[in-house]
Structures are given as C-alpha cells and as structure tokens.
Amino acid sequence: MDDYLDNIVKLDKDLVNKYSDKMIIDDNLTRQLVSFQANKNRTFHKWFKYKEGFSADLVKYFFQKYNIKGSPVLDPFAGIGTTLFVSSELGLQSVGIELLPSSVEIIKARKSILFNLTNEDIIVLKNWKDDKPWLQSEGQKELVFFRITNGAYPEKTKDKIEKYLYCLDNIKNETVRNILFFALMSVLEVISYTRKDGQYLRWDYRSGRQVGAIPFNKGEIIDFDIAINDKLNEIINDYYLIHNGNLFQTNYSDINILNGSCLNIMPELKESQYKVIMTSPPYCNRYDYTRTYALELGLLELSQVDLNNLRQTMLSCTVENKEKDLLKINKKWFAPLEIANNNLLLNSIIGYLENQKKKKLLNNNGIVRMVKGYFLELACVIYESYRVLQNGGYMFMVNDNVRYAGVSISVDLILSDIANKVGFNVENILILPIGKGNSSQQMGEHGRDELRKCIYVWRK
Numbered sequence: 001m002d003d004y005l006d007n008i009v010k011l012d013k014d015l016v017n018k019y020s021d022k023m024i025i026d027d028n029l030t031r032q033l034v035s036f037q038a039n040k041n042r043t044f045h046k047w048f049k050y051k052e053g054f055s056a057d058l059v060k061y062f063f064q065k066y067n068i069k070g071s072p073v074l075d076p077f078a079g080i081g082t083t084l085f086v087s088s089e090l091g092l093q094s095v096g097i098e099l100l101p102s103s104v105e106i107i108k109a110r111k112s113i114l115f116n117l118t119n120e121d122i123i124v125l126k127n128w129k130d131d132k133p134w135l136q137s138e139g140q141k142e143l144v145f146f147r148i149t150n151g152a153y154p155e156k157t158k159d160k161i162e163k164y165l166y167c168l169d170n171i172k173n174e175t176v177r178n179i180l181f182f183a184l185m186s187v188l189e190v191i192s193y194t195r196k197d198g199q200y201l202r203w204d205y206r207s208g209r210q211v212g213a214i215p216f217n218k219g220e221i222i223d224f225d226i227a228i229n230d231k232l233n234e235i236i237n238d239y240y241l242i243h244n245g246n247l248f249q250t251n252y253s254d255i256n257i258l259n260g261s262c263l264n265i266m267p268e269l270k271e272s273q274y275k276v277i278m279t280s281p282p283y284c285n286r287y288d289y290t291r292t293y294a295l296e297l298g299l300l301e302l303s304q305v306d307l308n309n310l311r312q313t314m315l316s317c318t319v320e321n322k323e324k325d326l327l328k329i330n331k332k333w334f335a336p337l338e339i340a341n342n343n344l345l346l347n348s349i350i351g352y353l354e355n356q357k358k359k360k361l362l363n364n365n366g367i368v369r370m371v372k373g374y375f376l377e378l379a380c381v382i383y384e385s386y387r388v389l390q391n392g393g394y395m396f397m398v399n400d401n402v403r404y405a406g407v408s409i410s411v412d413l414i415l416s417d418i419a420n421k422v423g424f425n426v427e428n429i430l431i432l433p434i435g436k437g438n439s440s441q442q443m444g445e446h447g448r449d450e451l452r453k454c455i456y457v458w459r460k
C-alpha cells in the first residue's frame with residue numbers, strides 16, 4: 001500500500017512542479033466570495049438560497065481582472081444562473097446549460113422578473129400577498145412526494161401548499177403565476193422539517209423521522225403565510241430597487257437557458273462561438289443535487305423514475321452514479337478520454353482506490369467508479385469547452401480538491417493537466433488562502449494537508 005501512496009505523492013509533486021509558477025494564492029478570493037455566502041444580502045441574488053452557487057461578485061471580480069468585454073458567455077453548469085445574470089447586468093449575452101429542472105425554473109422566474117414583470121403585475125403580487133387567497137380556497141392540488149420527502153411538512157403547511165398550488169392554476173397571467181410559483185419554491189426548505197445538507201436532506205426530530213442517534217433540531221420552522229409574505233416582499237422591494245431605483249443602471253442583455261445535460265448539449269453547439277466560459281461543476285464530493293433539491297423537484301411533479309434518471313444523468317459525483325457510455329454520446333470523445341485515461345496521477349489514484357476496494361477498506365465501493373467517472377466526464381466537457389471557445393477566450397472553473405481513503409486528490413492539477421493536453425494554456429490555478437496569510441504567496445507555503453479550493457484560469 002505504501003508503494004501506491006509513495007507513487008501518488010511523487011506524481012502529485014511532478015504536477016505541482018509542472019504548474020508551480022501558475023499556482024498562486026489569491027488573497028482576494030475569500031470563502032465568502034467564492035461561495036453563495038456573499039449573495040445572502042445581495043439584491044436579486046439572495047432570493048433562492050443555492051448553497052452550491054458562487055457569488056455574483058466573484059463573476060464580476062473575474063470579468064474585471066481579465067478584462068472580459070465580449071460575449072457570448074457560456075456556463076455549462078449554470079445552477080441558478082449567477083454567471084448568466086451578472087453577464088446580463090454587464091451587457092454581455094449569455095447561454096447557460098443546466099440539468100436540474102428546479103434550477104432551470106429558478107432561472108426562468110428570475111429572468112421574467114428582470115425582463116417581463118410590469119408595475120401592474122406587481123400590484124397583482126401585492127394583492128395576492130395581502131389577500132392570501134389560499135386561505136379561502138375550496139380546492140387543493142395534491143403535492144408529489146418521493147420516498148425521501150414523505151412527511152416533509154407539518155400537516156397544516158402541506159394543506160396550505162396544496163391550496164396555494166390550486167389557486168395558482170387559476171391565474172391566467174403567466175409571469176405572475178411563475179413568480180408566485182418561484183416564491184413558493186424559495187420557501188420550501190424553511191417551512192419544512194428538512195435542511196439541505198449536501199448529500200441528503202437532514203430531518204428535524206419533529207417530523208417523527210429520526211435519522212441518526214442524536215435528534216436534530218433545525219430551529220424555527222417558519223409559518224407558511226409568513227414565509228410567503230416575506231419572500232414576496234423581498235422580491236417586490238428588489239424589483240423597485242432594480243427598475244425604479246435604477247440600481248444597476250444598465251440595459252440587461254439576453255440570457256438563454258438550455259435544460260439538459262451539458263454532455264448532450266455541448267456537442268450540438270457551434271465551434272468558436274463563445275468569448276468566455278465561467279463555471280463551477282459539481283465537486284467530486286458525493287453531494288447529491290437530486291436529493292438536496294427533492295422538495296423542489298416534487299413541486300415540479302417529477303416521478304420517482306424521473307428522479308432516479310436525473311440522478312444518473314448528472315455529472316458523476318455520487319457513489320450511486322453508474323458509468324456513462326461517453327463514446328456513445330460522441331465518438332469524437334475518444335481523444336479527451338484517452339488524455340484522461342493516460343493521466344498518470346489519476347491512474348495511480350484509481351489503482352490505489354481499487355486496491356482499497358478489494359481489501360474492503362473503502363467505506364463505499366462506489367467511490368472508485370465515481371472518481372473515475374468524474375474525471376472522464378469532465379475531460380469531455382473540457383474538450384467541448386475548448387472547441388466552442390473563440391481563440392483567446394478564457395475558461396474559469398471553480399472547484400475543490402477532495403480526499404478519499406486517506407489520499408488527497410489534486411482535482412485542480414489533474415483537470416488543468418487534462419485541459420492543457422486538450423489545447424488550453426493553463427494561465428493560473430488561483431488558490432483560496434487558508435489561515436491568516438495576507439500576502440500573495442507561492443504554492444509551497446500552502447498548508448500541506450489542507451484541501452485546496454481553487455479557480456482555474458485556462459485560455460484557448
């Protein structure tokens with residue numbers, strides 16, 4: 001086993017040496033900026049808490065730092081559209097690809113607030129908020145539950161959601177209906193017994209569903225009427241700030257959102273079209289978006305089968321992901337797959353993990369398949385990104401390194417080396433500072449055991 005580990009350490013060092021002059025600790029990259037945290041108080045960006053998102057200011061920081069002026073901008077893992085909306089604000093057209101239907105729905109609602117909502121619609125929203133028509137509703141629309149969401153709401157709240165949905169169906173104005181639906185989607189977590197926790201939904205003890213030895217208390221479970229009222233107030237106030245307060249003083253540029261897997265959609269995009277790609281794929285950390293966002297997906301009436309299929313279509317980052325037949329999607333991916341398969345560090349990590357699996361030392365056997373699938377699939381995304389970028393175009397990718405079975409996986413170096421072999425020039429691997437360091441330092445001083453969080457800067 002030591003041989004495996006020694007070899008991994010050696011190959012890792014080789015890659016560090018190869019890219020050492022590119023690996024810079026950037027003190028501007030705080031955890032707040034790189035995560036959703038910095039959006040928490042931001043007009044327009046705070047409405048739906050998407051923990052996996054990055055902040056609007058991060059996109060601005062990069063576009064400024066690298067003097068990004070032209071468009072279109074592409075984000076193949078668009079999430080709730082941070083890259084797209086910041087681009088739009090800066091006058092740049094953008095295209096996003098996103099697989100999770102709930103995230104696509106959020107982007108569409110945000111778009112319609114930006115582009116379609118009128119002052120008359122705002123009056124309708126205000127009346128809805130004040131009149132609370134669901135309280136008088138005679139009918140209700142049955143909510144969809146999955147095995148993993150059964151019993152997610154207090155009975156009274158479930159009843160109100162079903163009445164709210166019934167009333168929504170009677171609204172003719174599509175913009176208003178979509179925004180009211182979005183408001184509901186944005187409060188599901190706070191009115192439920194659950195908390196989003198990356199790999200799964202965590203259940204409050206009051207649900208009666210005890211998971212784990214120590215009962216979990218999520219704190220206040222917000223009353224439905226209050227939650228909806230507050231969310232609509234937030235949206236309406238921001239609407240005034242954006243439009244009448246002329247907050248951003250800009251003409252927003254077009255946003256086009258494509259719903260599906262970037263593995264299927266990117267090969268359809270024309271080559272050399274995009275000026276810049278700014279993205280953050282799921283990390284290789286076992287986070288399961290289809291579980292975390294199961295309440296929202298239930299609201300969209302997905303079936304259990306839809307949910308399972310969705311999980312398999314996502315970029316492999318959970319132990320349940322099966323191997324995808326990538327060459328069946330695109331024969332041209334022979335090239336990136338070969339590049340990834342020949343990556344010495346990746347190979348030695350997979351070899352080590354396979355060995356651990358044989359010895360029954362992995363806490364889940366699916367880890368090997370996940371790690372391998374993660375890099376092979378991303379190699380294809382990187383290949384497509386290179387193809388669709390214009391010459392001179394930048395690609396920025398936010399990602400974290402991970403650790404399994406005691407071995408740290410330098411996701412930053414492996415992906416950057418794959419990108420380099422696909423044709424990109426690796427301009428920088430910008431590392432988030434750890435501890436208290438406050439001046440730009442080279443990589444050598446970075447804590448050895450700390451998993452690096454980075455933003456890769458690649459250029460075609």
Ligand SMILES: C[S@@+](CC[C@H](N)C(=O)[O-])C[C@H]1O[C@@H](n2cnc3c(N)ncnc32)[C@H](O)[C@@H]1O
Pocket residue numbers: 050052053054055076077078079080081082083097098099100103260261262263279280281282283289313314315
């Ligand atoms: C880290 S999040 C991106 C968050 C985004 N930067 C934001 O600020 O909202 C990764 C996103 O990739 C999406 N995703 C996962 N697999 C995908 C695939 N095969 N194609 C497109 N999107 C995918 C997930 O649903 C998730 O929204």
